[in-house]
Amino acid sequence: MLVQSFLLAIRSIWSNKMRSFLTMLGIIIGVAAVIILVGLVNGQMSYMTEQFASMGTNRINVSITNLRTRSVDVDRMYEFYEDNEAYFDGMSPSVPISGGTVKIGNESLDSTSVTGISEDYLDIIGKNLEAGRFIQYADITSRSKVCVIGYYLATEYFKTPSAATGENIRINGESYTIVGVVERQTSESDELEEGGSDDFVYLPYTAALKxxxxxxVGSYVFTMRDTSQTDLVKTLIGDFLYPIMKNEDLYKITAMSEMLDSMNSMISMMSLLLGGIAGISLLVAGVGVMNIMLVSVTERTREIGIRKSLGAKRGTILQQFVIEAAVTSMMGGLIGITLGCILTKIVGKAVMDIDASATPGSILVSFGVSVGIGLLFGYMPAARASRLNPIDALRSD
Incomplete structure (x- = not known):
């Protein structure tokens, strides 16, 4: 009986192709919209996670507003670090040069970031050298005018990283010798550009202070041994700083892992919100299914009367029309899934430049909802058909 009802549903849909397609259109758009939006949001989440991971989820940034009467010098911070090495892998002061102008030959580079760091900074950021050497402890103590540059500067102005070592650049009018080049940080598929992540200069932090x-020094970067101890380490740093600064507003402790968790939480909420908004179109599509099924019942009143007069039970008529509505929605759902999977990849790459793909969860939920809508909104017209009086139905024109 179920197979026969299914075949009758297919025959009815095929005999009214245009009407059936317009009925499915709302389901197709709704399912595709849910899959595309959720896929793009998840693709964005993955991209953000990769970006944070490249920045180091085991890092803690400490910013301090030093006053004349209350300040934390570098030596004191290093003492704290050495006393708590069981929790830390590394530490480096960070001295950004705001408004620093880098000059290579006759070219002035305003977008290049200039930062003073320690000899441990390369290990902290988890990068390697492409050529030369990194900042050394001797450079820190002697305030040597040496620097390490990014891959973009080396290839753009010196052709190769090896050729860049030993050359000079000027920073705020003072000459610095390039002693090393950091490996490329952007992927090979991405273009190197001015102001990007490979456009930087590292100096000894003592030279940067001068x-x-x-x-x-107002900024420090720590790396933790165990990211599960983030709260403990933040408390440890806070307990060290508060007795000195006596005001929590004068320092800020930021864990990259917490920022990543917060970002993922926000994106997940956005994904649910956008999925819900797209899901409203499925409800609208359900109303369309119900209307078309009501029209179908009206058109097939005589057929229903004949079937009932030949002994068809009320449940059989109900089953036939419910299955027809469910099959219509199911076919629309399958087309919507196919369309959504294809468009998610196209839109993700062409518009947002991210790798986005349809998630299994969004596919299952949207397909389940589409079939459920067919059953729910198809029940009322089916129930109406099953209650028709055979004599009245046969008299219908």
Whole structure:
């Protein structure tokens, strides 16, 4: 009986192709919209996770506003680090040179970031050298005018990383010798560009302090041994800083892992919200299914009367029309899934430049909802058909 009802549903849909397609259109759009939106949001989440992972989820950034009467010098921070090495893998002061102008030959580069760091910074960021050497402890103590540059500067202005070592650049009018080049940080498929992640200069932080005319370091980067101890380590740093600064507003402790968790939570909420908004179109499509099924019942009143007069039970008529509505929705759902999977990849790459793909969860949920809508909104017209009086149905024109 179920097989026969299914075949009758297919025959009915095929005999009214245009009407059936328009009925399915709402389901197709709704299912495709849910899959595309959820896929794009998840693709964006994966991209953000990769970006944070490249920044180091085991890092903790500490910013301090040093005052004349309350300040934390570098030596004191290193003492704290050495006393708590069981929790830390590395530490480096960070001295950004705001408004620093880099000059290579006759070219002035305003977008290049200039930062003073320690000899441990390369290990902290998890990168390797492409050529030359990195900043050394001797460079820190002697305030040597040496620097390490990014891959973009080396290839753009010196052709190769090897050729860049030993050359000079000027920073705020002072000459610095290039002693090393950091490996490329962007992927090979991405173009190197001015102001990008490969456009930077690293100096000894002592030289950077002198260059910026700032006597104290206000930023530090720590790496933890165990990211599960993030809260403990933050408390440890806070307990060290508060007795010195006596005001929590004068320092800020930021864990990259917490920022990643917060970002993922926000994106997940956005994914649910967008999926819900797209799901509204499925409800609208359900109303369309119900209307078309009501029209179908009206058109087939005589057929229903004949079937009932030949002994068809009320449940049989109900089953036939419910299955027809469910098959219509199911076919629309399958077309919507196919369309959604294809468009998710195309839109992700062409519009947002991310690798996005349909998620199994969104496919299952949207397909289940589409079939459920067919059953739910198809029941009322089916129930109406099953209640028709055979004599009245046969008299219908």
């Amino acid at each position: 260059l910026s005319r700032n006597g104290t």
